[in-house]
Amino acid sequence: MAVLDIRDLSVSYSTPRGSLRALRNVSMTVPEGKIVGIVGESGCGKSTLISSIIRLMAPNAQVGSGEVRFKGTDLLARSEAEMRALRGTEISMVFQDPMQTHNPVLTVGQQMVDIQYRDKKPKAEKLKRAAEMLALVGIPDPEARLNQYPFEFSGGMRQRIAIAMALMARPALLIADEPTTALDATLEVQIIKRLKELQDEIGCGVLFISHHLGVIAELCDEVVVMYAGEVVESGTVRDVFHNPAHPYTAALLDCDPGHIKVKTRVLPTIPGNIPDLVNLPKGCIFADRCDKRHKACDTRPALWTARAGHRAACHLIAEKETA
Ligand SMILES: Nc1ncnc2c1ncn2[C@@H]1O[C@H](COP(=O)(O)OP(=O)(O)OP(=O)(O)O)[C@@H](O)[C@H]1O
Ligand code: SF4
Ligand SMILES: [Mg+2]
Structure with a gap:
């Protein structure tokens, strides 16, 4: 069973400019005892996702739709008291700044x-x-x-x-938001190694957020790539990093010359900016920056299966199948 199963989650923020749609139809799972990494550039919605899971959201945030199933039941339907009892016991968190x-x-x-x-x-x-x-x-x-x-x-x-x-607390789920980003590279490696050993011993599921592709590759079993509030690709680390199916993932890996073997400290920058989440484009969310953009991309792609357990939101996958 999945310890965490997020289904079709959409979250927006009210802003003076209008509703900022920070997460749109996000689905992902953390299987029991597995480490799942989330990667994506600044503003893609990683922190929004975590705050929705543990229900510590900004006052101007609204959940539009979806479920956050923890061990089978929806956290979004729990009372505040029930959530308080879960945090720090069944669900533990580590943040970037330990002083927090x-x-x-x-x-x-x-x-x-x-x-x-x-x-x-x-x-x-x-x-x-x-x-x-x-x-x-x-x-x-x-x-x-x-x-x-x-x-x-x-x-x-x-x-x-x-x-x-x-x-x-021997949690069932550990959520770590960039826990090693502020540390130097040698320390980071040591801490990641320890974390993996401890996780193995305790057997908890881990949701691990990082800008650092090398760390994700080393630590995680599965990876979810997010872009501008959407999941654009997900699968095993091996499939996604060695055989990326989405042009965004491919661009991230291309920018990293040594590929994931070299420990990129920051996510490589690819040309262009993420779209305005208040005025979303109609078609594929990545179209503005995609060198494979074509006619079909004017409509939003579904998450297609590239191979078993490996999915990506790109029309190219469906077209390859029907070609
Ligand atoms: N309280 C808020 N009110 C309005 N907009 C917000 C709020 N919090 C976040 N946002 C916006 O929501 C989007 C997602 O932000 P989020 O912090 O979840 O991204 P992130 O992936 O964690 O980024 P980073 O890597 O910089 O931590 C961004 O466009 C951000 O500006
Ligand atoms: S759907 Fe089109 S624009 Fe979007 S990533 Fe695929 S090829 Fe690029
Ligand atoms: Mg963040």
Whole structure:
């Protein structure tokens, strides 16, 4: 079963210019125990998607349609109290800036004890578990470090602690929004390696957002490529990165000369801009920037199956089949 199954989700923001349609008919799944990456340039709707899943949306956001099924039931239909109970327990999150997660005035040990508030164990046992978790993410001398405050740790260590805290609850789903983007490349590799080991042990599903194609290739089982609020391609990392079916994905990979072997820190830039999401173009959302644009592209393409488990929203796929 899928731990997360998003169906036909559309979200817009009210703005002075009109309704900004940030997500349109987005569908994707995170199978149990799998790591799914989301990649796409700035403004494609990654953060909007995450905030809709955990229901911490901007006040001017509206869900137009769709379902966010978590272990089979729709989160969009849950009460606020039910959502609060899920966050940090069944669904954990790691953000780009770990200071967002840590409370600056409490020791790391106290925060890690607080997360275990549902456990009826004595505090000493909770501290022991916290130290074990810190050791697992590679923090040396964990018992002593539990007495320190977040500012006493380096950025890389804070991010490891954030991952340890997120996984402490043994969540069914971990959502990570660019968790390693602010770190240097060597640290990033180390943290990704740890994350994968821990995920393997805990067996949770992970939704991992990154601009970094190399990290997605290394960490993820499946990848979803988003463009201007739509899913344009999805499939296994192998299929999508080695055999891209959508011209946008192909352009991203083409811009990366060493292909995904070279660790591109930022998503390569392809010429042109994403369309105005208040005044959407009629046809294919990528048409303005696509060098394969043709007559059929004046209508919006459906998500076609390129091969089993690999889909892309481009007319070329359907045309290849019927040719
Ligand atoms: N509260 C808001 N009100 C109006 N527009 C918003 C709001 N939040 C986001 N947007 C717009 O919605 C679109 C999607 O934004 P979102 O932050 O989800 O993209 P993103 O993929 O996370 O980008 P980035 O890579 O820069 O984090 C953008 O056009 C953005 O300007
Ligand atoms: S549908 Fe047309 S414009 Fe859109 S990506 Fe495919 S070829 Fe390019
Ligand atoms: Mg974002």
